[in-house]
Amino acid sequence: MRKDFMGTGKYRLTVIVAFAALMIGDVSAPATAASARVGGELAGAAVPGIAPSDPDESAVYLDADGRVMDMGRAKGLGATREAAAFGCTPVSGRDNPHRSSTGVAVSGHGWWNKGSCHNDRARVYNCLYEWYTDNTWRQKACSKPKVLKPGGGKSNRTVARHDCRDTQRTSWRNHVDVDVIDEIDTPERPMNQADVDCRVY
Known part of the structure; x- marks a missing residue:
């Protein structure tokens, strides 16, 4: 049963990554905030x-x-x-x-x-x-x-x-x-x- 759940190769890696994302929450938010910065200023801020x-x-x-x-x-x-x-x-x-x-x-x-x-x-x-x-x-x-x-x-x-x-x-x-x-x-x-x-x- 454990072997069937974990699988092998790429499938196992996909399951582990998906599980980690669920545990730590949405990892895309920090990347989105970082990409909104332009020249050290938040996009839309006065420059x-x-x-x-x-x-x-x-x-x-x-x-x-x-x-x-x-x-x-x-x-x-x-x-x-x-x-x-x-x-x-x-x-x-x-x-x-x-x-x-x-x-x-x-x-x-x-x-x-x-x-x-x-x-x-x-x-x-x-x-x-x-x-x-x-x-x-x-x-x-x-x-x-x-x-x-x-x-x-x-x-x-x-x-x-x-x-x-x-x-x-x-x-x-x-x-x-x-x-x-x-x-x-x-x-x-x-x-x-x-x-x-x-x-x-």
Whole structure:
């Protein structure tokens, strides 16, 4: 009886495999989940890509920890009104996000010019944001704040930089913040946007 049940050769192997599958459950589920992963992301999840040609004002900004950022007026409405009445407007210099000349990385720079301001020192920093298919701009790198003279140039600018995961073309923004020292100034964070052969996520 035992010999008839077990059989021999291929039949025996088939019975053993079938029995093992029944004991441990459906073994196809993990394989299906694994095959749904694309580039480390679950299929259908938000991934970096090319932003729409027309800037979408409804896009959400996320900081490095995934929290929603207020990119409208960084210093608040009161400061904006005060600056408009008594303050000055610096020129926030920035370049397009671009591939770094050293290594496979994306980078962007920030600097300033005096505009209508009188003081000749400002605290400047810039941050890089990568666009995702869920219409979010996600912060990937920020420079350290630096006290700079106006004018730009290699010695008077900040740099934000992040190594690329691969060279797939992706949309990036470089936002710059300028805070003139000992002078009230407008709080905008202007940006330049460009597509770069660099994907970070």
